[in-house]
Amino acid sequence: xxxxxxxxxxxxxxxxxxxxxxxxxxxxxxxxxxxxxxxxxxxxxxxxxxxxxxxxxxxxxxxxxxxxxxxxxxxxxxxxxxxxxxxxxxxxxxxxx
Amino acid sequence: xxxxxxxxxxxxxxxxxxxxxxxxxxxxxxxxxxxxxxxxxxxxxxxxxxxxxxxxxxxxxxxxxxxxxxxxxxxxxxxxxxxxxxxxxxxxxxxxxxxxxxxxxxxxxxxxxxxxxxxxxxxxxxxxxxxxxxxxxxxxxxxxxxxxxxxxxxxxxxxxxxxxxxxxxxxxxxxxxxxxxxxxxxxxxxxxxxxxxxxxxxxxxxxxxxxxxxxxxxxxxxxxxxxxxxxxxxxxxxxxxxxxxxxxxxxxxxxxxxxxxxxxxxxxxxxxxxxxxxxxxxxxxxxxxxxxxxxxxxxxxxxxxxxxxxxxxxxxxxxxxxxxxxxxxxxxxxxxxxxxxxxxxxxxxxxxxxxxxxxxxxxxxxxxxxxxxxxxxxxxxxxxxxxxxxxxxxxxxxxxxxxxxxxxxxxxxxxxxxxxxxxxxxxxxxxxxxxxxxxxxxxxxxxxxxxxxxxxxxxxxxxxxxxxxxxxxxxx
Ligand SMILES: [Zn+2]
Numbered sequence: 287x288x289x290x291x292x293x294x295x296x297x298x299x300x301x302x303x304x305x306x307x308x309x310x311x312x313x314x315x316x317x318x319x320x321x322x323x324x325x326x327x328x329x330x331x332x333x334x335x336x337x338x339x340x341x342x343x344x345x346x347x348x349x350x351x352x353x354x355x356x357x358x359x360x361x362x363x364x365x366x367x368x369x370x371x372x373x374x375x376x377x378x379x380x381x382x383x
Numbered sequence: 384x385x386x387x388x389x390x391x392x393x394x395x396x397x398x399x400x401x402x403x404x405x406x407x408x409x410x411x412x413x414x415x416x417x418x419x420x421x422x423x424x425x426x427x428x429x430x431x432x433x434x435x436x437x438x439x440x441x442x443x444x445x446x447x448x449x450x451x452x453x454x455x456x457x458x459x460x461x462x463x464x465x466x467x468x469x470x471x472x473x474x475x476x477x478x479x480x481x482x483x484x485x486x487x488x489x490x491x492x493x494x495x496x497x498x499x500x501x502x503x504x505x506x507x508x509x510x511x512x513x514x515x516x517x518x519x520x521x522x523x524x525x526x527x528x529x530x531x532x533x534x535x536x537x538x539x540x541x542x543x544x545x546x547x548x549x550x551x552x553x554x555x556x557x558x559x560x561x562x563x564x565x566x567x568x569x570x571x572x573x574x575x576x577x578x579x580x581x582x583x584x585x586x587x588x589x590x591x592x593x594x595x596x597x598x599x600x601x602x603x604x605x606x607x608x609x610x611x612x613x614x615x616x617x618x619x620x621x622x623x624x625x626x627x628x629x630x631x632x633x634x635x636x637x638x639x640x641x642x643x644x645x646x647x648x649x650x651x652x653x654x655x656x657x658x659x660x661x662x663x664x665x666x667x668x669x670x671x672x673x674x675x676x677x678x679x680x681x682x683x684x685x686x687x688x689x690x691x692x693x694x695x696x697x698x699x700x701x702x703x704x705x706x707x708x709x710x711x712x713x714x715x716x717x718x719x720x721x722x723x724x725x726x727x728x729x730x731x732x733x734x735x736x737x738x739x740x741x742x743x744x745x746x747x748x749x750x751x752x753x754x755x756x757x758x759x760x761x762x763x764x765x766x767x768x769x770x771x772x773x774x775x776x777x778x779x780x781x782x783x784x785x786x787x788x789x790x791x792x793x794x795x796x797x798x799x800x801x802x803x804x805x806x807x808x809x810x811x812x813x814x815x816x817x818x819x820x821x822x823x824x825x826x827x828x829x830x831x832x833x834x835x836x837x838x839x840x841x842x843x844x845x846x847x848x849x850x851x852x853x854x855x856x857x858x859x
Contacts, residue, residue: 302465302653302655304467339658341460341658341660341664342460342660344663346663347663347664347665348664349435349663350435350437350438350441351435351436351437351438352437352438353402353404353437353439354403354404354409355403355409355411356404356409357408357410357411357421359420360410360420361417361419361422363423363424364422364427364528365419367427367429372525373418374417374419374527375516375526375527376419376525377518377523377524377525377526378523378525379523379524380522380523380524381468381469381515381524
């Protein structure tokens, strides 16, 4: 494995992803990430000079919708995903702004 | 203060676009709906849902960009800005980092030193987040996603402003341009226009910028002006006492007139942007651009010029009327209905502005129709009502947009034009006030005023003061 992920990096990525890893999981994640970067290195061997970066998997562009209301009251469906709710809203732990 | 400092200010202005639907789904953007009723799998970020760009958003963004002298990015796309926060159900906000729709523009503002250009760094399209409400009872947070996915444009200026006045002038300018375009109502109080202020100070003449802070939660021009002053002084105090300014986001507390460092929603400012794979790239054709150019409205400067040519109005009136697109629209429509321009202007400049101020409203909130204003002007021109009654009717019309003709009829406010009835009342007033009559005959002009007042009172205000005057003089 050419890419070695340091403890600091995995710690930082963990903070960004809001994940708490056990020591075991951390070691595994370091290996996985290293392998992913190895694969990217492999891709980097290709000469892509003059190739436009791909921003969509299909060669399509300009897919638009008209500005017309097509959706009705979606609250029941949306709130199905709420572990807790109150007054038609999601109830979540106190959040600072 | 021993050294001289210069303040450097740049603004990030978010403007909520006046579309009927959200940026990537067919949910309504209407205000005041019950919580979470305007949501669907797209704007709540459900896996497998597919966002599709609202064409109107692109049109508005390009129109604003053109009006602000920007370069339009002909091949643009959307990116994901990743962060975790309960107001953001997708865990990313769809925005534009790499290829924003507009770049390199400018607007001109007036300063005491003359006209000044403020650069526009870029404008990008993005989606709004949901609303968090603190629940005191549960000591928890409630989330309503109705605003999630409402279209925004973010206008990022260059750090070209040097004081609060320039900041306000810049914001006023943006607001006018965007209101004229109909792209947003730009109400700071209601959050359809939001300004974040990036501010740093440096010693006068220094080339490098100082460390800047970003100030949020500014919801009035007054708050912005105070926050600029406050933050400038705070930073200078820090530097003077040998401390450093920390780059951070601060929240302005308008009640306490002070700011405090926010516990940032992004402890690490690392958004890991990447192109959104669900949305197709946007390619702007010459035809599209031409169509938007063709549709651009008459902006304020052109409108002022035309008013000067078309209407016999003082510059001051023109300035005030065109300072609000909505007011200018009402003015033009009322004049088109045959009302005399100066009369229309007077109603707008005097009574309308007075009542708006009383209600703490903006010209954008005017509710009466041009038809009704034209009718009121006609009634008073034809002397069907006198000026006191006209003002009373106007107040009701201002509040409820009543039809003045109908209202005057219903309330019996029409002036008594029956000369006989008026003469009879005048005779009665003369008979009832011998002392005043005596005074008048002895040369006391004031006594006449009293007698006019008494007659008007007896007529319940429904007489033409000029006729009363004439009759009194005749009969005395
Ligand atoms: Zn939706």
